[in-house]
Amino acid sequence: xxxxxxxxxxxxxxALLSTDSExxxxxxxxxxxxxxxxxxxxxxxxxxxxxxNTPDNRLEIFHVESSGLxxxxxxxxxxxxxxxxxxxxDEVWVVNHLSDSVSIVKLGLGGYHGTVVRTLLVGDEPRDIxxxxxxxRRAFITAAHRGQNVPFDPKLTxxxxxxxxxxxxxxxxxGASLGGIPVNILTLFSDTPxxxxxxxxxxxxxxxxFHSGNRTTVLHEFQVPDGGEAKGGVPGxxxxxxxxxxxxxxxxxxxxxxxxxDVLNRSWNDxxxxxxxDKDVFVIDAMASPPKQVAGASGSYSGVGTILFxxxxxxxxxxxxxxxxEARNDLRFEGPGTFAGTSLRGHLHESRITVLSGSAVAxxxxxxxxxxxACCAPLPNAENEKSLAQPLGMAVSSNGATLYVAAFGSSKxxxxxxxxxxxxxFVPSTTNQIPLSGGGPTGMVLDEARGRMYVLTRFDNAISxxxxxxxxxxxxxxxxxPEPPSVVEGRRFLYDARHSSSHGDxxxxxxxxxxxxxxxAWDLGNPDGTVAxxxxxxxxxxxxxxxxxxxxxxxxxHPMKGPMSTQxxxxxxxxxxxxxxxxxxxxxxxxxxxxxxGSFDEAAAFKKFNPAFMDLLGRSxxxxxxxxxxxxxxxxxxxxxxxxxxxxxxxxxxxxxxGRDFFFNVTLAPQGTCETCHRLDPTxxxxxxxxxxxxxxxxRTSFDPGPxxxxxxxxxxxxxxxGMFGAGFxxxxxxxxxxxxxQVRGLGFNHDGTIPDLFRFSSGFDQNALNPDGLPxxxxxxxxxxxxxxxxxxFDSNLAPIVGQQxxxxxxxxLVVAPRISLLKARADAGxxxxxxxxxxxxxxxxxxxxxxxxxxxxRQAQAPLHDxxxxxxxxxxxxxxxxxxxxxxxxxxxxxxxxxxxxxDGDERAAGSNPADPTSTP
Numbered sequence: 001x002x003x004x005x006x007x008x009x010x011x012x013x014x015a016l017l018s019t020d021s022e023x024x025x026x027x028x029x030x031x032x033x034x035x036x037x038x039x040x041x042x043x044x045x046x047x048x049x050x051x052x053n054t055p056d057n058r059l060e061i062f063h064v065e066s067s068g069l070x071x072x073x074x075x076x077x078x079x080x081x082x083x084x085x086x087x088x089x090d091e092v093w094v095v096n097h098l099s100d101s102v103s104i105v106k107l108g109l110g111g112y113h114g115t116v117v118r119t120l121l122v123g124d125e126p127r128d129i130x131x132x133x134x135x136x137r138r139a140f141i142t143a144a145h146r147g148q149n150v151p152f153d154p155k156l157t158x159x160x161x162x163x164x165x166x167x168x169x170x171x172x173x174x175g176a177s178l179g180g181i182p183v184n185i186l187t188l189f190s191d192t193p194x195x196x197x198x199x200x201x202x203x204x205x206x207x208x209x210f211h212s213g214n215r216t217t218v219l220h221e222f223q224v225p226d227g228g229e230a231k232g233g234v235p236g237x238x239x240x241x242x243x244x245x246x247x248x249x250x251x252x253x254x255x256x257x258x259x260x261x262d263v264l265n266r267s268w269n270d271x272x273x274x275x276x277x278d279k280d281v282f283v284i285d286a287m288a289s290p291p292k293q294v295a296g297a298s299g300s301y302s303g304v305g306t307i308l309f310x311x312x313x314x315x316x317x318x319x320x321x322x323x324x325x326e327a328r329n330d331l332r333f334e335g336p337g338t339f340a341g342t343s344l345r346g347h348l349h350e351s352r353i354t355v356l357s358g359s360a361v362a363x364x365x366x367x368x369x370x371x372x373x374a375c376c377a378p379l380p381n382a383e384n385e386k387s388l389a390q391p392l393g394m395a396v397s398s399n400g401a402t403l404y405v406a407a408f409g410s411s412k413x414x415x416x417x418x419x420x421x422x423x424x425x426f427v428p429s430t431t432n433q434i435p436l437s438g439g440g441p442t443g444m445v446l447d448e449a450r451g452r453m454y455v456l457t458r459f460d461n462a463i464s465x466x467x468x469x470x471x472x473x474x475x476x477x478x479x480x481x482p483e484p485p486s487v488v489e490g491r492r493f494l495y496d497a498r499h500s501s502s503h504g505d506x507x508x509x510x511x512x513x514x515x516x517x518x519x520x521a522w523d524l525g526n527p528d529g530t531v532a533x534x535x536x537x538x539x540x541x542x543x544x545x546x547x548x549x550x551x552x553x554x555x556x557x558h559p560m561k562g563p564m565s566t567q568x569x570x571x572x573x574x575x576x577x578x579x580x581x582x583x584x585x586x587x588x589x590x591x592x593x594x595x596x597x598g599s600f601d602e603a604a605a606f607k608k609f610n611p612a613f614m615d616l617l618g619r620s621x622x623x624x625x626x627x628x629x630x631x632x633x634x635x636x637x638x639x640x641x642x643x644x645x646x647x648x649x650x651x652x653x654x655x656x657x658x659g660r661d662f663f664f665n666v667t668l669a670p671q672g673t674c675e676t677c678h679r680l681d682p683t684x685x686x687x688x689x690x691x692x693x694x695x696x697x698x699x700r701t702s703f704d705p706g707p708x709x710x711x712x713x714x715x716x717x718x719x720x721x722x723g724m725f726g727a728g729f730x731x732x733x734x735x736x737x738x739x740x741x742x743q744v745r746g747l748g749f750n751h752d753g754t755i756p757d758l759f760r761f762s763s764g765f766d767q768n769a770l771n772p773d774g775l776p777x778x779x780x781x782x783x784x785x786x787x788x789x790x791x792x793x794x795f796d797s798n799l800a801p802i803v804g805q806q807x808x809x810x811x812x813x814x815l816v817v818a819p820r821i822s823l824l825k826a827r828a829d830a831g832x833x834x835x836x837x838x839x840x841x842x843x844x845x846x847x848x849x850x851x852x853x854x855x856x857x858x859x860r861q862a863q864a865p866l867h868d869x870x871x872x873x874x875x876x877x878x879x880x881x882x883x884x885x886x887x888x889x890x891x892x893x894x895x896x897x898x899x900x901x902x903x904x905x906d907g908d909e910r911a912a913g914s915n916p917a918d919p920t921s922t923p
Contacts, residue, residue: 028689028690028888028889028890028891029055029482029483029484029487029637029890029891030639030690030799030888030890030891031483031487031634031637031638031639032079032080032097032098032638032639032641033514033515033516033570033638034054034080034082034097034098034514035082035127035442035513035514036052036054036082036083036392036393036442036443036456036458037082037083037095037127037128037194037195037310037393037442037443038082038083038084038085038095038128038129038310038393038443039051039052039054039082039083039084039393039442039443039456039458040052040084040443040444040445040454040455040456040463041084041085041086041092041445042064042086042445042447042454043086043088043089043090044086044088044089045089046064046447046449047063047064047089047111048061048062048063048064048072048086048089048107048111049061049062049064049069049445049447049454049463050062050084050086050092051084051456051463051479052081052082052083052084052094052456053074053081053461053479053480053481054080054081054082054458054461055461055481055482055483056074056461056479056480056481056482057076057077057078057079057080057081057096057887057895058074058075058076058077058081058480059074059075059077059081059084059092059094059103059105059114060073060074060075060479061073061074061075061107061111061114062463062477063110063111064447064450066450068465068475068477069454069463069465069475069477071477072110072111072112072113073107073108073111073112073113073114074480075105075113075114075115075116076116076838076847076883076895077094077096077103077105077116078094078096078098078099078101078103078119078804078806078885079096079097079098079099079803079804079885079887080096080097080098080099080804081094081095081096081097081103082095082096082097082127082128083095083126083127083128083129084129085129085130085131085139087131087136087139087171089107090106090107091104091105091106091107092104092105092107092114093105093129093139095126095127095128095129095141096126096804096806097125097126097127098125098641098642098803098804099804099805099806099885100121100122100123100124100125100126100143100147100148100149100644100804100805101119101120101121101122101126101179101805101806102119102120102122102126102129102139102141103116103118103119103883104116104117104118104119104120105117113845115839115840115881116808116838116839116881116883117808117810117881118174118180118808118810119179119806119807119808119883120169120174120179120180121149121178121179121180121807122141122143122147122149122167122179122182123143123144123145123146123147123149123150123165123167123185124143124144124145124146124147124150124644125143125144125147125192125641125644126141126142126143126167127142127143127193127194127195127210128141128142128193128194128195128196129141129142129196130196130197130198130205131171131198131202132198132199132202132203132204132205132286133168133202133203133286133287133291134202134287136202137170137171137172138168138169138170138171138183138286138291139168139169139171140166140167140168140196140198140205140207140284140286140291141166141167141168141169142164142165142166142167142193142194142195142196142207143165143166143167143193144163144164144165144192144193144644145161145162145163145164145165145187145192146163146644146645146719147644148644148645148646148647148648148801148805149179150165150185151185152185156645156719156722156793157722157757157759157786157789157790157793159725159726159740159741159743160725160740160741160742160743161187161723161744162187162188162189162190162744163190163191163192163722163723163744163745164187164188164189164190164191164192164193164207164209164744165185165186165187165188165193166185166186166188166193166196166205166207166284167182167185168182168183168184168185168186168290168291169181169182169183170183176813176816177816178807178816178817178820179807183290183291184290184291184292186207186284186291186292186293188207188209188279188282188293189277189279189300189742189744190209190212190279190280190282190744191209191210191211191212191213191519191723191744191745192209192210192211192720193207193208193209193210194208194209194210194308194309194310195207195208195210195308195309195310195311195322196208196311197311197312197313197320198286198313199313199318200313200315200318202286202287203285203286203287204283204284204285204286204294205283205284205286205291206281206282206283206284206311206313206320206356207281207282207284208280208281208282208304208308208311208322209279209280209281209308210307210308211306211307211513211518211519211745212278212279212280212304212305212306212307212308213276213278213306213519213520213745213746214254214278214305214306214326214327214329214330214520215254215255215276215278215746216252216253216254216255216329216330216520216521216746217252217253217260217272217276217724217746217747217753218250218251218252218253218521218563218746218747218752218753218754219250219251219252219253219268219271219272219728219754220250220727220728220729220731220752220754220755221248221249221250221562221707221752222729222730222731223250223251223268223271223728223729224248224249224250224251226248229264233248233251234246234248234249234251234562235251235262235263235264235332237339237340237527237560238560239527239560240339240526240527240528240529240530240531240558240559240560241338241339241527241528242530242531244531244558246525246558246560246562247558247560247561247562247707247708248707249523249560249561249562249563249707249708249752250562250563250752250754251268251562251563252329252330252332252521252522252523252563253268253271253272253330254330255272255275255276255278260272263330263331263332270728271728272726272728273726273727273728273736273737273738273739273740274724274725274726274739274740274741274742274743275741275742275743276742276743276746277302277742278302278303279300279301279302280300280301280302280303280304280305280308280322281300281301281304281308281311281320281322281356282299282300282301283298283299283300283301297359298359301356301361302361303361303363304322304324304354304356304361304363305322305324305325305326305352305354305363306324306325306326306327306349306518306520307324307325307327307513307518308322308323308324309323309324309325309390309391309392309393310322310323310391310392310393310394310443311323311394312394312395312396312403313396314396314400314403314418315396315398315400316399316400316401317357317400317418318357319355319356319357319418319422320355320356320357321353321354321355321356321394321396321403321421322353322354322355322356323352323353323391323392323393323394323405324351324352324353324354324363324391325349325350325351325352325390325391325510326349326350326352326363327348327349327511327518327520328344328347328348328349328350329348329520329521329522329523331344332344332523332524332525333523333524333525333526333527334524334525334526334612334615334616335526335527335528335529335615336528336615337528338528339527339528340527340528344522344524344616345375345376345614345615345616345617345618346372346375346376346501346502346503346506346617346618347372347503347506347618348506348510348511348616348617349505349506349510349511350365350366350367350505351365351366351367351387351388351389351390351391351407351409351505352364352365352366352391353366353391353394353403353405353416353421355421355422357422362422362424364421364424364426366387366388366391366405366414366428367386367387367388367389367428367503367504367505368428369383369386369387369427369428370383370387370503370505371383372503375502375618376502376614376618376619376620377502377620378502378620378621379498379499379502379619379620381502383502383503383504384498384501384502384503384504385430385498385504386428386429386430386433386504387410387428387497387498387503387504387505388405388407388410388412388414388428388433388505389407389408389409389410389497389498389504389505389506389507389510390407390408390409390410390495390497390507390509390510391405391406391407391408391414392405392406392407392408392441392442392443393405393406393441393442393443393444394406394444395444395445395446395453396418397446397448398446398448400418401417401418401419402415402416402417402418403415403416403417403418403421404416404444404446404453406441406442406443406444406455407433407441408440408441408442408458408495409440409495409496409497409498409500409505409506409507409509409510410433410497410498410504411435411436411438411439411440411441411457411459411496411498412433412434412435412436412441413433413434413436413441413444413453413455413466414432414433415432415433415434415471416432434466434471434472434473435473436455436457436464436466436473436476437457437464437473437476438457438459438460438462438464438476438478439457439458439459439460439492439496440457440458440459440460440491440492440495440496441455441456441457441458441464442456442457442458443455443456444456444466446468448468451467451468451469452465452466452467452468453465453466453468454466457476458491459488459491459492459495460478460481460488461478461479461480461481461483461488462476462477462478462479463476463477463479464476464477465477482894486630486633486634486637487634487637489630489633489634490630490631490632490633490634490635491634493508493623493627493628493630493631493634494507494508494509494512494515494569494631494634494635495507495508495509497510500613500617500619501613501617501618501619502617502618502619502620503618506617506618507617508569508612508617511566512566512568512569515568515569515570515635515638516568516569516570517565517566517567517568517720518566519565519566519721519745519747520565520566520746520747521563521564521565521566521747521752521753522563522564522566523561523562523563523564524561524564524616525558525559525560525561525562526559526560526615527559527560528559529559529560530559531556531557531558531559532556532557532559532583533556533557534555534556534557534581534582534583534701534709535585535587535592535598535599536576536577536582536585536587536592536599536699536700536701536711537592537599537699537700537701538555538700538701538702538709539671539676539677539700539701539702539712540671555701555709557581557583558708561580561581561583561708562708562752563752563753564580564751564752565580565747565750565751565752565753567579567580568640568717569635569638570638570639570640570717571638571639571640571691571695571714571716571797571798572602572606572635572636572638573602573636573637573688573691574594574595574602574684574685574688574691574692574693574694575602575694575697575698575699575714576594576599576600576602576605576697576698576699576700576711577599577600577605577699577711578602578605578606578608578609578711579711580710580711580713580751581701581708581709581710581711582599582699582701582710582711584605584606584608584609585599585604585605585608586598586599586601586602586603586604586605586607586608587599587600587601587604594684594685594698594699595685595687595688599699600699602636603632603636606631606632606635606636607628607629607632610622610623610628636691639690639691639798639799640716640717640797640798640799641797641799641804642797642799642800642801642802642803642804643716643719643794643795643796643797643801644719644801645719645793645794646794646795646796646801647794647801648801648802648805648823648827649801649802649823649826649827650800650801650802650827650830650832652791652794653790653794655786655787655790655791656787656790656791656794657791658783658784658787658791659784659786659787659788659789659790659791659792660788660791662674662784662785662787662788662791663675663678663680663788663791663792664680666784668762668765668766669765669766671702674762674765674788677700677702677712678696678697678712678713678714678715679694679696679697679698679712680694680695680696680795680796681693681694681698682694682695682796682798684698690798690888690889690890691798692798693796693798694714695714695715695716695795695796695797695798696712696713696714696715696716696795697711697712697713697714697715698712699711700712710751713751715792715795716795716796716797716798718749718758718792718793718795719793719794721745721747721748721749721753722745722757722793723743723744723745723748724743724744724745724746724747724748724753724756725737725740725743725748725756725757726739726740726743726756727754727755727756727760729754731755731760731761731763731764732760732763732764732765732766733763733766734760734763737756749761757789758788758789758792758793759785759786759789762785762788762789763785766781766785799888800827800832800833802823802824802827802832802833802886803832803833803886803887803888804885804886804887805820805824805885805886806824806883806884806885806886807820807821807824807883807884808839808881808882808883808884809821809839809872809875809876809881809882809883809884810875810876810880810881811875811876811877811879811880814872814875814876818872820884821868821872821884824884824885824886825850825854825868827886828850828852828886829852831889832886833886833887833888833889834849834850834886834887834888834889834890834891834892834893834896835849835850835884835885835886835887835892836848836849836850836884836885836887836892836895836896836897837850837856837871837882837883837884837885837896838882838883838885838895838896839875839880839881839882839883840880840881840882841874841875841878841880841882842878842879842880846858846859846882847859847896847897848866848871848882848896848897849892849893849896849897850892851865854867854868854869855867855868856868856871857897858897859896859897859898
């Protein structure tokens with residue numbers, strides 16, 4: 001066998017050295033829009049800068065020189081890398097958001113190449129990493145409390161369970177199992193986590209929730225008396241300006257420390273059946289064995305912010321800075337506010353840095369210069385120029401005196417004297433801001449020895465070099481970007497607050513965080529608006545477009561719609577009109593046919609959001625048609641990730657399968673089965689490419705007995721909404737819940753987030769029985785709905801569960817990883833992904849794309865396809881290393897064997913003094 005391996009290896013070596021890779025046609029690209037958390041890191045000796053290249057699934061290595069940055073190597077890692085940390089001068093750890101993994105990269109001599117030597121498998125959508133503990137040998141990684149790689153039951157249907165995990169690995173003893181053996185997995189009582197920070201001595205780690213919330217929830221319309229404010233119901237006004245009565249709706253309430261109150265400060269304590277402790281930032285003892293959360297009140301902080309982005313620790317005084325935004329969703333209405341006398345227009349959120357010191361929590365509004373009583377000045381204006389929006393990454397000078405903040409939505413870096421920030425005496429000024437040419441800064445590192453700062457700008461996937469003395473950008477280096485021009489050109493319209501709002505502090509991404517949602521509900525009705533016609537096709541069809549004949553409700557769109565949870569901007573293509581009520585629609589008359597006609601024209605529907613730039617963000621005018629077209633072209637490409645609950649082989653558990661059968665076959669409501677409305681057909685509209693298929697919705701509106709008509713929602717993200725339990729109202733045949741105690745979220749399911757779980761939701765439609773006597777909620781019926789809950793949490797998505805999953809093969813672990821490689825091959829054979837393999841055989845960088853039938857095509861024309869067994873033998877015999885990754889369909893050739901480096905560092909970058917990719921670096 002060894003002789004055979006040597007012979008094949010010699011032939012392979014000749015092929016690799018004799019020819020270049022074969023050119024290919026432009027591949028497809030899947031847009032995930034993952035938010036970068038820690039995109040840059042310096043090696044401890046200061047000689048190398050490491051940067052995550054999120055769209056290209058690579059770690060970029062730059063040599064730091066007096067003249068600037070020189071690119072040395074591009075290392076394939078997992079899908080959507082969002083964070084990087086250097087453990088030493090030659091070892092780098094990369095967090096791969098979509099692959100649920102961490103790549104450990106070893107640098108070659110001089111940094112001219114790097115190789116993934118181990119892949120750790122962690123929970124769903126990991127985001128950040130730091131090293132702390134004894135000798136800083138422990139790696140701390142944040143991840144959601146779910147995923148196919150977790151060694152525990154996440155208990156998605158159990159109340160009072162934390163949904164934020166921190167995985168801890170001993171970097172010097174990773175374990176021999178498939179994905180590594182963690183020292184501990186800490187579960188924190190919050191929703192999905194994001195940022196980490198560590199004290200200078202490595203003894204404490206701070207972990208922050210991402211969607212930490214602001215102690216708001218929504219009362220169901222059943223809990224609010226009918227008849228408006230005069231009868232103790234929803235605060236007025238209760239009509240629009242024309243005097244047309246608004247529908248009965250729910251009510252947003254907020255816990256003020258003692259009571260649940262509405263906008264009129266009325267108490268609703270008796271109606272809320274749970275509590276929100278609002279634990280935002282957690283303190284972890286990194287020295288303990290194993291690491292654990294600090295006990296008692298000192299183990300967490302509350303009231304830090306609504307959306308927490310990043311953290312930094314002052315190395316001198318130990319204070320923690322948390323970049324965040326605070327939502328004002330406890331207030332109401334969009335539009336000019338003429339009739340109601342109040343509106344959120346131009347003041348939805350506040351961008352902040354919150355200072356944690358001892359037990360104190362001190363929020364600092366970064367834009368305190370804004371006059372929110374004035375609105376909608378034309379752009380540009382002086383107030384807008386001073387604003388900083390959506391603060392993300394931060395860096396503190398070694399003397400603790402200066403804090404640098406990446407203002408993602410303003411394309412600037414804010415510079416603050418830490419003493420002034422802590423005392424809240426700073427004055428917003430453009431003199432304390434550094435404009436960046438690339439746009440969308442996500443994070444930075446300081447190179448104090450050279451008086452520089454390196455900043456990653458996500459809009460153009462580049463690195464800005466800033467002189468920290470003159471506070472000027474002195475160079476700008478673009479990394480290779482496989483994204484199509486429509487994505488690059490359209491992205492800024494989601495995030496750019498300077499362009500989106502008069503005040504310069506808000507954008508669509510203020511609520512739609514990185515294209516997703518904010519886990520909040522908003523009452524964004526407009527009392528100054530008019531009732532609009534509803535042209536959407538309904539299921540079952542209604543005769544004409546008038547009042548429905550059964551319950552007497554009007555299907556048209558009243559402008560005062562009540563609280564509704566923020567919807568994601570992911571996966572909107574191929575799913576028809578938009579908004580919960582489908583009131584953003586391109587169709588006004590027949591025909592209405594899928595795909596892309598009438599009400600099902602998603603591009604036309606999305607363009608109907610243009611008025612929100614004035615009515616909500618406070619811009620003086622809508623975007624131009626050309627700008628809105630670019631925004632539309634971009635956003636309709638953003639995709640949902642694979643479902644993290646479903647088995648990696650795409651199979652269903654017995655309970656999930658029983659739930660699927662119930663979903664398709666049992667009639668619960670007059671409309672029919674659940675699938676009658678929530679259509680599931682992954683093969684629908686195959687011509688739509690990656691957007692093909694229906695995943696719980698086909699664009700039609702639901703005919704449900706309620707005061708408003710709603711579009712049937714898709715079901716791809718139900719697992720994201722777990723964590724609020726406790727209903728103070730009877731729904732279907734279920735009574736009120738008792739007090740349920742502490743919960744991690746204030747919002748659950750349904751358009752307003754008032755329904756705690758999917759079992760209660762489905763019970764509301766249980767109109768008939770499964771047994772002959774016609775009684776509802778029999779044990780048989782309850783079991784079926786519980787099973788269906790399990791199925792909906794594992795619901796189909798556009799991408800199969802295997803997409804993104806990976807494993808690294810070496811001579812030492814080939815027996816352990818063999819079953820996982822076989823699984824990846826089997827799912828590729830089933831057409832669910834394309835399988836690539838990247839790494840080194842001996843000293844040669846190699847790349848392969850699985851062709852099916854057990855064979856891999858290499859990245860050199862002269863190399864014949866290799867059988868899987870032969871390829872594995874070569875890796876083992878040569879002491880090589882190969883990482884296998886399942887990637888989205890259409891992207892395998894680009895990721896696996898053909899990465900064109902034209903324009904990697906070109907044009908203005910060369911003029912700025914930087915160099916193109918080093919010729920010794922293999923593409």
